[in-house]
Amino acid sequence: MSTIVIIGGGWAGCAAALAAQRGNAKHVILLERTDLLLGCGLAGGIMRNNGRHTAAEELRLLGAGDLIKAADKAATHAGFDFPGHSHATLYSTSKMEPAVRAQLGKRGIDMRFLSRVVDVQASDGCVKAVQLADNTWLEGDVFIECTGSAGPMGNCVRFGNGCAMCMLRCPSFGPRVSITARLGIKECMGMRQDGAVGSLSGSCEIRKDSLAPFLRRALRNDGVSVTPLPEQLVHRSMLSKKSCRQYALPDFADNIVLLDTGGHAKMMTPYFPIDQLRKVPGFENALYSHGSSMANSVRFLSRAPRNDFMKVSGAKNLFCAGEKSGFFVGHTEAMATGTLAGHNAAALADGGEQMRFPKELACGDIIAAESEGLERENGLKQRYTFSGGIYFERMQKRGLYVMDTAELRSRIRRLGLTGFFAATPKNAAA
Ligand SMILES: Cc1cc2nc3c(=O)[nH]c(=O)nc-3n(C[C@H](O)[C@H](O)[C@H](O)COP(=O)(O)OP(=O)(O)OC[C@H]3O[C@@H](n4cnc5c(N)ncnc54)[C@H](O)[C@@H]3O)c2cc1C
Numbered sequence: 452m453s454t455i456v457i458i459g460g461g462w463a464g465c466a467a468a469l470a471a472q473r474g475n476a477k478h479v480i481l482l483e484r485t486d487l488l489l490g491c492g493l494a495g496g497i498m499r500n501n502g503r504h505t506a507a508e509e510l511r512l513l514g515a516g517d518l519i520k521a522a523d524k525a526a527t528h529a530g531f532d533f534p535g536h537s538h539a540t541l542y543s544t545s546k547m548e549p550a551v552r553a554q555l556g557k558r559g560i561d562m563r564f565l566s567r568v569v570d571v572q573a574s575d576g577c578v579k580a581v582q583l584a585d586n587t588w589l590e591g592d593v594f595i596e597c598t599g600s601a602g603p604m605g606n607c608v609r610f611g612n613g614c615a616m617c618m619l620r621c622p623s624f625g626p627r628v629s630i631t632a633r634l635g636i637k638e639c640m641g642m643r644q645d646g647a648v649g650s651l652s653g654s655c656e657i658r659k660d661s662l663a664p665f666l667r668r669a670l671r672n673d674g675v676s677v678t679p680l681p682e683q684l685v686h687r688s689m690l691s692k693k694s695c696r697q698y699a700l701p702d703f704a705d706n707i708v709l710l711d712t713g714g715h716a717k718m719m720t721p722y723f724p725i726d727q728l729r730k731v732p733g734f735e736n737a738l739y740s741h742g743s744s745m746a747n748s749v750r751f752l753s754r755a756p757r758n759d760f761m762k763v764s765g766a767k768n769l770f771c772a773g774e775k776s777g778f779f780v781g782h783t784e785a786m787a788t789g790t791l792a793g794h795n796a797a798a799l800a801d802g803g804e805q806m807r808f809p810k811e812l813a814c815g816d817i818i819a820a821e822s823e824g825l826e827r828e829n830g831l832k833q834r835y836t837f838s839g840g841i842y843f844e845r846m847q848k849r850g851l852y853v854m855d856t857a858e859l860r861s862r863i864r865r866l867g868l869t870g871f872f873a874a875t876p877k878n879a880a881a
Pocket residue numbers: 458459460461462463464482483484485487488489490491492494495496497498566567568569597598599600601619626627628629652653654655748772773774775779780781782783785
């Protein structure tokens with residue numbers, strides 16, 4: 452039985468684990484440095500906004516919709532609009548992690564928490580084993596790096612405003628370590644529009660019970676509240692620092708946009724000085740639950756070189772997914788790349804055929820677009836998401852933004868990929 456080792460249990464690692472587990476018997480081990488799955492997804496929640504709806508439906512029709520279905524099931528609100536974004540769903544950040552953990556457990560994924568990889572052993576470009584922080588070694592046949600691109604603290608201090616005590620909790624669990632970099636393979640770092648290194652995460656969390664009743668009511672009823680800011684509190688420079696180009700719109704500087712992600716309200720700005728925030732009607736007693744007046748995590752610091760099969764260039768049996776694999780922003784983007792990496796890792800282990808998502812699908816086109824973009828001037832400043840910015844524009848121009856599920860179904864049937872990831876290799880060949 453072959454062993455596939457996935458390093459990092461964010462959305463990309465979870466999707467990779469599910470895809471790798473399909474088909475022939477194999478031992479899929481998911482190593483996560485903290486005590487929880489989902490990584491940055493612990494603080495996220497927005498799904499199906501703009502082109503992410505199409506990508507979510509593509510994954511579902513391709514037979515890789517388990518995590519999409521779980522997010523739909525954990526939704527606090529569905530099918531609502533907020534500035535620049537249509538038909539969004541929000542998952543409850545309180546309910547999501549336990550649901551995904553149960554799902555992976557049922558599928559027989561061997562999840563190992565408090566398991567931080569610190570080093571790697573390879574020979575002739577082939578990874579043999581990874582070393583954990585407790586000095587033990589774990590051997591495998593194929594490896595998938597899904598360690599994300601955020602932090603650790605030293606980077607948040609160097610390239611940001613310091614540690615925001617985010618969901619990655621580096622002081623407790625130790626820093627992110629890049630497996631690709633440990634192999635001596637050169638990675639690249641993203642840049643901000645203003646030329647600084649990396650980019651700041653674009654949202655923080657406010658305790659709902661610290662908000663005025665009228666704001667809580669709007670969140671409960673509509674999923675969103677939009678409060679205009681007086682001119683002296685508008686910080687437009689914040690827009691150029693954000694990772695999420697889809698929210699770098701004037702509406703997000705001119706207003707405080709809150710979204711209801713269950714236990715907390717997601718505030719759509721990297722940070723906001725609390726004394727200024729408390730001058731805004733309804734926010735007089737506001738308290739942060741995650742984030743602060745002055746800092747947020749810094750991301751896109753560590754992109755591995757890869758091909759469109761998600762294999763890391765320069766290593767024979769190492770794949771990558773999620774933010775590690777490109778300047779991709781989002782849960783859905785991590786699920787798409789994770790699914791492909793997991794499938795191809797399993798195919799390599801089984802001697803099966805590896806695949807690329809076809810460019811006729813948004814899931815394939817975004818991976819190609821990100822690779823092409825890297826070669827262009829200002830390539831390090833671009834971010835890729837189905838939900839906005841340059842990629843959503845391309846998606847619309849190429850006719851890939853499809854809201855009609857029946858149309859997507861026939862597109863995927865024509866490509867011969869209906870239920871592709873759900874089928875065992877034997878059935879897929881039939
Ligand atoms: C505050 C915030 C809000 C966001 N909101 C949204 C949103 O609403 N909607 C949306 O679509 N996207 C959102 N995003 C972006 C989205 O969360 C990410 O793009 C996506 O989840 C990245 O997933 P990933 O698996 O690639 O990386 P990560 O989520 O960073 O996961 C990487 C995992 O690897 C683990 N790890 C790292 N190094 C090691 C190691 N050496 N050994 C073992 N484990 C390791 C980490 O602990 C972590 O769990 C948000 C991001 C942030 C930070």
